[in-house]
Amino acid sequence: MRRVEGSRVNSADQLRVVVVDEHALVRAGFRALLQRADEINVVADVASASEGIALVRQTQAQVLLVDRPSGGEDGAAIAGLLASAMMHTNLLVITRMGSQASLESLLMAGARGYLTRAATERDLIEAVRSVARGALYRGPVLAAHRVTARPTASGQNTEREEFDRLTDREREVLLSTAHGYSAPEIGARLQISAKTVDTYKHRIHEKLGLHHRTDYVRLALKLRLMESG
Numbered sequence: 581m582r583r584v585e586g587s588r589v590n591s592a593d594q595l596r597v598v599v600v601d602e603h604a605l606v607r608a609g610f611r612a613l614l615q616r617a618d619e620i621n622v623v624a625d626v627a628s629a630s631e632g633i634a635l636v637r638q639t640q641a642q643v644l645l646v647d648r649p650s651g652g653e654d655g656a657a658i659a660g661l662l663a664s665a666m667m668h669t670n671l672l673v674i675t676r677m678g679s680q681a682s683l684e685s686l687l688m689a690g691a692r693g694y695l696t697r698a699a700t701e702r703d704l705i706e707a708v709r710s711v712a713r714g715a716l717y718r719g720p721v722l723a724a725h726r727v728t729a730r731p732t733a734s735g736q737n738t739e740r741e742e743f744d745r746l747t748d749r750e751r752e753v754l755l756s757t758a759h760g761y762s763a764p765e766i767g768a769r770l771q772i773s774a775k776t777v778d779t780y781k782h783r784i785h786e787k788l789g790l791h792h793r794t795d796y797v798r799l800a801l802k803l804r805l806m807e808s809g
Contacts, residue, residue, distance in 0.1 A: 594621040595712045596641040600632040601625070610645065610704075617705045629658045636669045642712045647674035658691075670711040674699070683718075688797045690760055693717030714759070716801075740803055742788055750787075753780040755805060758796040 599610045607625035614620045624635040670692040686694050692711035696719050710717040756766045763774040
């Protein structure tokens with residue numbers, strides 16, 4: 581079963597959200613909580629991620645909120661589905677408390693944020709607002725569990741220095757790739773050809789040794805280059 585909201589879908593000023601949870605009562609709860617914020621419109625709630633992705637395309641929703649995914653899907657797998665469909669809707673995952681590495685892997689896979697089930701209503705609304713504008717969001721409970729000491733190894737400094745040696749255009753291509761844009765999309769954004777984008781990627785590979793998008797995301801997260809979207 582799915583529920584699609586009809587009366588508010590066409591409001592251009594609202595943040596459109598599709599909610600995925602296998603339990604109808606949970607979805608109703610998310611809908612009620614989110615729509616307390618005037619600018620948030622839950623345009624649909626469905627039981628499966630595949631339905632959610634289809635409705636994201638139909639409604640042009642800015643946020644796909646996924647909790648308790650069914651059918652063996654997890655947050656990383658759903659991020660992969662969005663990427664393969666070349667959809668840039670911002671994925672927000674509600675998840676159980678896990679290791680920092682497992683949670684950060686959601687971001688590396690393409691999610692824009694995560695919350696644990698200990699999150700408050702305020703956290704949820706803040707998270708939706710943040711990811712809707714393209715910023716990364718980490719749940720406050722997890723933030724409190726992060727290691728605060730700075731790394732003692734010189735690796736991070738070396739990577740920062742190598743990144744700083746890139747040209748401005750190479751940095752733009754690196755960050756756009758990390759955010760999930762394809763070469764033609766990056767070319768359109770930067771007013772260059774897709775072939776030129778590939779040339780920049782080749783230079784980035786030569787300078788930094790990055791092969792795949794996951795490498796770009798890992799570096800961007802490590803150097804905190806994606807914090808503001």
